[in-house]
Amino acid sequence: MFTKPKTKTLFLSSLLLSSTFLSQTHNVSDGYQKPTDPLVIQNLENWQDLKFGLFMHWGTYSQWGIVESWSLCPEDESWTQRKPEHGKSYNEYVENYENLQKTFNPTQFNPQKWADAAKKAGMKYVVFTTKHHDGFAMFDTKESDYKITSSNTPFSKNPKADVTEEIFSTFRKDGFKIGAYFSKPDWHSDDYWWPYFPPKDRNVNYDPKKYPERWNSFKNFTFNQLNEITSNYGKIDILWLDGGWVRPFHTIDQNVEWQRTIKVEQDIDMDKIGTIARKNQPGIIVVDRTVPGKWENYVTPEQAVPEKALSIPWESCITMGDSFSYVPNDNYKSSQKIIETLVKIISRGGNYLMNIAPGPNGDYDAIVYERLKEISGWMDHNQSAVFATRAVTPYHNGNFYYTQSKDGKTLNVFHLDDNVNYQSPSTLNFIIPDHFKPKSLKVLGLKNKIQWKKSGNSIEVTLPKEKTQLKYSTVIQITK
Template identity: 30%
Template sequence: MNKLVILIAAALQLSFQTYSQINNDNDEKILAVVSTQSNSGLEQWKNLKFGMFIHWGVYSIPAGIWKGKQIEKLGEQIMRHADISIKDYENIARQFNPLNFDAEEIVKLAKSTGMKYIVFTAKHHDGFSMFDSKFTDYDIVDFTPYKQDILKELANACRKHDIKLGLYYSTPDWHFNGSEQERNPIDGKISVFGKVSKANEDYQVTQLNELLTNYGEIVELFFDMGEPTKAQSERFAKTVKNLQPNCQVNGRVMNNQGDFITMPDNHLPESPIYDYAWETPGTFYHTWGYKSWVKGDPLDIQIKKQIRKLSKIVCMGGNYLLNIGPMSDGTVVPYERDVLNGVGDWVSEHNKAFYNTKANPFKKLNWGYSTVKEEENKLYLHVFNWPENGNLKIPGLKSEIVNAYYLNDISEMPLEVSRTGNNQNIKVALEPVNKNLSIIVVEYKGDLEIINPVVKPINGELLLTNSDATKHGKYGMVSYRSIIKDDHRTWDIELEETGEYKIEITYKHKYAEKDFIIEVDNQQLQFTLTGSSKLHPKKPQNIDGNEDLKREKNNKIKDKWNTTVLGSIHLVKGQQVVTLKSGREYVFVPSMNEFRSKDRRYRGLNVAVKSIMLTKRK
């Protein structure tokens, strides 16, 4: 039957299946029973912690080079960045013949690295389907000499080795609309934030039906980019949930229809996030798809970097999805394999500090972060900055420590523990016990009790420094841009006297002026800070989906520190929280046009604070 006819017919149907099917190597039907309990899989998804992202497709053939020229920016978007025509790109696709692809090898690599799930690019922005679709000939089975369903092979291998499978599915489709694609008004390139036509919407739903019924249980559906309407986002998310209720939908389905937040690429939050499920996608370099000329950091540095990213993300409460970009023949890049092997060696000795744990219960630890297993009465201390004096201080741990030892020490030789006031101290070696990251297990008695450290006055003056602050982000799922990394900052203080306190701030910022608020004890002090108006305005930047991309900076804050008295506020003796935030709340918006029209001064705190001084007036 003609695929166009099938597409039209399928677009009129709604599927309410609660089972998914996958063909094994013998083409037998395997039923993967999916629970009908609403979103019962979110907690299971949160415990996956570490996964493999695979960006692989037609774009791996040019490998970052077009017409002899190295193309900057993202390799998987070379069609856009090199302005390759659909005809030329189709000619590239016809060459795709990954004879060295080995699903077993990739799945076993993920498993040996300590990963629990794989998310595979079923369709990227170029519109090429890496699976056998009945609704287009532009797929790996019908359009290439390979003639095999890559996704089927991967799904079989995942099931065999007990690795969960997730799928990436791009909302933009540069092939579907052909020459009618929206263009970015800044650089004239095909837009990654284009609108979704009704025909494309129907097409996407039919493909989602295929993906969620033909390949077994899918743990995650990773949508990306585009500007779907709220109704379209709802339809995409409901299509997933109707077919597989326990499949978690990421926030980039847009319009608040996701189950979890997708952080900006390679983003590491500054403080734990307890209220949302979230995931950070990360790369080895500034690309996701394979580029032949890109080189990563030296192997030992990259291994250490990825171990520490994994540690911090899990300690902050999230999942880490680390990307590989295979070559066009299906081979895993040797450098990427070597990095994963190095990470896997470390994870195999330290996995207890990740799986079945909760996020860091401490507000601030100057040597690193922690995870906790309350049901086992265990803390795992992830020591990023090893104490030179051999004394590791745990501030505010009220619970009694009954044992402490290095996680990678099979003998669990106890470490010496002592208490000083509200702090507990562990005597450790003068050098880290692991060159990449050392973890110490702390077994405690009873319930976990923590007294968060507070800043206290000295001679009537309370000095709040930037290093004492806790940075808080603001996160949402309205659009791709619904993330503010530094939204507000807080300080925990303890006042010894009730009275009138003068507040002064030492700061610098790049804008001529901006409004702020200091909030403490249900009181607000509103003020305006002046900054530099001499700096060159930031050049318009095209957002291409890689927040870690190195760009020329022309808006650095080069001014001297300014100190100004903000006013006075009446405060009561005891513990309080001081909050510094912008004078106007930044509201997330769904469209790029709305985003560009908003006052960028209030997209984040956008101020460098050296100190805030509270002085009791006499």
């Protein structure tokens, strides 16, 4: 007997960035099923230690500087409006969009430059878009010629043409865990958007129950591509599946607005996909976003941070700029805002997957490297309070945020002030858990001995004059 999954209500902070993202908002599902495979359990535990990851949306769409893929979808025209110069009619627009393959030549692509900057900033895993909803493969698939390694793509002549291979091998060599983003829907495939019918929204444009042979063809195509990714690209730790509307019809939650747009069965056979992924990559974490069950090993709130700690593994995917894809002159967040976001996420027990979008030339904007360098300076002093930590009650009290070491012997207290450019006050007063009996205290980044006193479950810290060198936050580390 099936019980319809409920949706966990998230109290979203001010980090919910813009109404333009509402069409992409992903709810966090109840009914989480803890994995039973010991290798998956261990991999998930190790992943929760990493805290800070790099997300990259990249494809031919970067040449137009538009939102990734979504302008192809009639349903989403209201927030991804097509520019007249890209096509006067929908069909002309699609033709011109798909012809971007013929001009995609990111000759400045250098994944080592990205890995170096990300590693210094404390990032410890990477999730790369091997294929987004538009169907353009950023890997060397044998299932389609709509790919970066096709002779139709100028970059195919470059020795680094298989950018997925280059990114995965480079980041893996530098100690990163590797995540493969993959879109279950494929709007380029004739077996998903069948040309016999016009597309009306993001969903399959025919009834798979009425045309089972066509749907089975799409299922096989998807399975084969995921088999390629998980068998041809070395060790992969995370399979990050997007496009939650491709799901068994009985899993739809009618309380979730975007799920109500799903009118037909779109069962992609996740058991078959998950089984081959685990056969090719023992212990791989599978993230079938928003589809509760054994293949959603962690949940993924998007462009938002839960106000409270969650009791299950989770990760917020949030953009460094305003867009997941490359947009010229994007509004990049300050380093202080990025660090504040990181602290809030880890205090609630989550991971921060920060998206940075490469441009059509194959590189990040210069300001991205500035941000990563600034973050690396903060990480140099404070990383012991960030990595391999877990949430602790209270996770948040006023301007103070808390984490603890996994053995419970170290308490980390972050002081933030997200209203102004951070300046540490001379005195800090905060509470600590009732059960925690402190023996020593230090302020990370300061060499001087710190004066402090405890009264009940409150601590008062007096900071020395050198506190002026504390940027973005004050991090107090207490041991018992």
